[in-house]
Amino acid sequence: MVEHIALVVNGQPREGDVEPRRMLVQFLREDLELTGTHVGCDTSQCGACTVTIDGKAVKSCTMLAVQADGANVKTIEGMQAADGSLHALQEGFWAKHGLQCGFCTPGMIMAASDLLARNTDPTDEEIRHAIEGNICRCTGYHNIVAAIREAASTMRAGATAPTTVTA
């Protein structure tokens, strides 16, 4: 048995036929080949699969693909501008060494994007609270907090200094 779903992913209309048990993260990774969204656990603890749905951070392993029918989903692959310039959060993580192995990074950036949409000038404590659902095992969070603080500052200044990457 399959269900047909239609949704917007990173600004593009996408459709698919999915088993009812298929998680959104599986649909993104395997059907749409958006492998930037990662799976780090099986109990919705780690947050590596975090995407935004209508701007709100959601762990895509806690949501069935059929539940995302009609939704507006953004993944890490949708964070760069159309011209390829990096989002301030991507710049911040790069500049402040907010990542090591990079596995938690996409989810961390998506969770932080939700925070900065709600709070443009968060304190360290607010940043740490906002990313509590995302586990990083490499950085001890120190530089992730600095990266998000930096991105918030950049976004407040409205002065993005884009760097084009062709990774």
Added chain:
Amino acid sequence: MATGVQDVLGSPVKRVEDPRFITGKGRYLDDIKLTGMVHLAILRSPYAHANIRSVDASKAKAMPGVLAVIVGADIPWNPLPMAWPAGGSTVKNNVSTPRILATDSVKWTGEGVAAVVAETPEQAIDALEAIDVDYEPLAAVVDAEKATQPGAVQLHDNAPNNVVFDWTVGDKAGTEKAIAEAEVVVRQRLVNHRLIPNPMEVRGDIGLYNPGTDEYTVWMSSQTPHIQRLLLAAFVTGIPEHKIRCISPDVGGAFGTKIFCYADMALVMWASKLVGGRPVKWVESRRESYGSTIHGRDHITYVEIAGKRDGEVTGVKVKTFANLGGRLSTIGPGVPTTLYGRVLSGCYKIPNVYAEVTGVYTNTTFVDAYRGAGRPEATYVIERAMDLFANEIGMDRAAVRRKNFIPPDAFPYDNPSGLGIAVNGEKIYVDSGNYEPALNKALIAAGYDDLAKLKAEAKTRGKLLGMGLSTYIEVCGVAPSKWIGAVGEGWGAAMWESSNIKVHLTGKVIVTMGTQPQGQGHETTYSQIIAHELGIPMDDIIVQHSDTQGTPFGYGSYGSRTASVGSTAAIKAADKIKDKARRYAAHMLEASPDDIEVIGAEYRVKGSPEKKKTLQEIAFALDLGFSLPGDMEPYLDETAYYDTPNCTWPFGTHIAIVEIDEETGETELTRYIAVDDVGKKINPMIVDGQLHGGIAQGIGQALWETAVYGDDGQLLSGSMMDYALPRASWLPNFELDETITPSPVNPLGVKGVGEAGAIASTAAVANAVNDALGPLGIRHTDMPFTAQTVWRAIQSAKGARA
């Protein structure tokens, strides 16, 4: 450096690997999709200890999408190798290692029993449920000390009393005499509890058999693809080494867990051949990982520390039960012996040290090297013991440490617990150190002199404040092959590293390395080094690794060895490049090679600076080979292998400050100060990041993380919902500082840094909590300091006083 190229060595340049990771274009194992790929799932034992009467796979074979069901008896290959026994000519190791799939019995929950290959992962998992295994459940034992007692459940016929080995190091008679004659002796039982390492990317493999060439390719999330090829070929499968290619894609963290040879690596090879050469992928789930990937630590230790009332420590005696799990992992026995027993005296000049270590089988997941591997356990023992000793004689903890430090003029220092093994007349020494400046810096930063005031102020808020010191030393950069070989610690594995540098016709440089990153930024740091050595921009260099085809054989990355051993190999290769370029420049410029000076990327005739060739011009001409002098070979392509003469010896002082709520027992880490001496730094930003991560993992052990088994061998902390990994809101920002004592054994003066944080921080936090609880009359409480543990300790102390 001249020629207008900015020298990036020692600079905090942004990482070259980051663009792919921050845009979601990293390529980890589970991101790889191959044409025709099928999926493997493993049925794992629900029992901690059982005999297998039979396995009936008939129903599973008929399930939708199922291509094959594999049971242990199908695979004639050897059990996994155990490559690092407890060393010494008189030490007997009673070895039992896992088979690819269990045949007769299972020894822990999670040991693999059968496997299914199916078109989709879901079909494979569904079919596991249709496999009928007839188990005969047996009683289990999970505690290493209890497992050695008479009457305990026995796991293996070849290991009476579940003992893997009894190993000793140091001078027993001298140490016992020192203890007998001491003014003060303090004894304590210390539990260094079991941890589950939890890299964010779980493990996985893809096996691909090529029926046309009879060759195998295995993608694996591994720290050591070259070693795995060797082990899979020579020890497990019997397939010739040149017919196996191992590739590690981007690795999402490892912390030691991905050093080892796991059954699944061989299983995907077997399965791919079984299904006619279709690629077979296996990726563990997180819950599965808790049983199928190694755990760390798990020591029960009895320590005796003896000394004088003036603070001088005269002897340390240790007895440790090291839990190694139900069967042995690749280097399980090496960790609590060489990497633990030989460094128990830490940074102190203690004349008499003796340790006995008993490795033990229990019905638990196998235990092997987790970040620090033996050295955090040793640091925990000696740093807790120093505090207990200081408290017993009523002397300041910092002063006791200061009094016993190996003094700066005593290096090279011959450690009495056995590091100074003579090798062909040479010895391995603690080659450098200067411990007081780091201690002093940390004490000032922490406000140590104001501790009484801080405690009094906290008390007014209902908080017990504690400050904990950890003056650690680390042996890392493993290292000299002669040492590993000489003390009989291994199967003959060397510990050198390799690098190949090719300067291509256009002047672009490809560096291939035998090491293997898991988040440490090797592509950046090696680029910085080679840019410095060759005088070229980092952008002209690409660093490749992780594929046994196309990279020189290397031993991989673990034991904080890449910066010291790998970098030196890269510098040696660059030296060869420069030497050949200089000789060819002489040919081009019609000068003597001795008259060519190398300034950055320019090769100039001394005294005639206008007569010069750039590295790019030299590479172009040499790679074309139209005009070659004498017997010079074309192309600029050099490989170097480097075996270091010694390990490196990072050290430092970490101080943790905690506040405990006296009513609830909740412990908050309020400040963390770390002054580390890791020698010179290739990229200080990356070094700090390594320290941060290690510190957080060590704090995690002290405060929250613990693997808990029920008496029946069930892993009660068997998911991320139950195993408490540190979260952002639980940790403070870290306050880092440094001293710099360059390592004398490598040209960069660098030491390892990957493990230092984890080695130091657990003891710092444990000492802080015990310091906070001291005024209640509590001498020692074991980790982890959850609210429940601390509350119970407080209640027990108050009850005792009431």
